[in-house]
Amino acid sequence: METLTNTSPVTLTEGAVAEIRRLMNEEGFDTTQFLRIGVKGGGCSGMTYVLGFDHIQPEDEKFEIAGVACIMNKSHKLYLFGMEVDWQGGLNSRGFTFSNPNASKTCGCGTSFSV
Numbered sequence: 001m002e003t004l005t006n007t008s009p010v011t012l013t014e015g016a017v018a019e020i021r022r023l024m025n026e027e028g029f030d031t032t033q034f035l036r037i038g039v040k041g042g043g044c045s046g047m048t049y050v051l052g053f054d055h056i057q058p059e060d061e062k063f064e065i066a067g068v069a070c071i072m073n074k075s076h077k078l079y080l081f082g083m084e085v086d087w088q089g090g091l092n093s094r095g096f097t098f099s100n101p102n103a104s105k106t107c108g109c110g111t112s113f114s115v
Contacts, residue, residue, distance in 0.1 A: 008063045008070070009077045010037055015087040016096060017066045024068075029053075034062065034071040039079050047079065049098050078102075 012020070020035060036054040039047045056062060060071040072080070083100040 008065050009061075009072060009081045010065070010070075010083045010085060012065045012068065013084065013086040014066075015089070016085045017068060019087040019089075019096075020068055023053075034069045037070055037072050037080065037085070038076045051085065051096055 023029070030053065033053040033055055036050060036052055038050040040050055041047060054071065056071050057073070059073050059075070061074050061077070063070050063072070079102055080100065081102065083098060083102070086097045086099065088094060088097055
């Protein structure tokens, strides 16, 4: 059973929303999928961010950010609440970046953290 939240546990910058929408508009995109925001064990700091398209699972909460349907495992909110996801499109740094107020330590590449 999915849970729909009225407030988003994370935020996406305008740049991140634009890049996500660009990806969703690519030919062959599976429109039955949602943007999954989460964590998994691993990385040099203990946990790694998850950002990708996936199907909803029973333990997920569903929420919307600027018209983008998102899902997150309910247990991940503890680690990600208040996080901002941005898109950097420059030549030297390109990709999604994560600004997580819950992280006590992050790795140099910015994709893993510890709390």
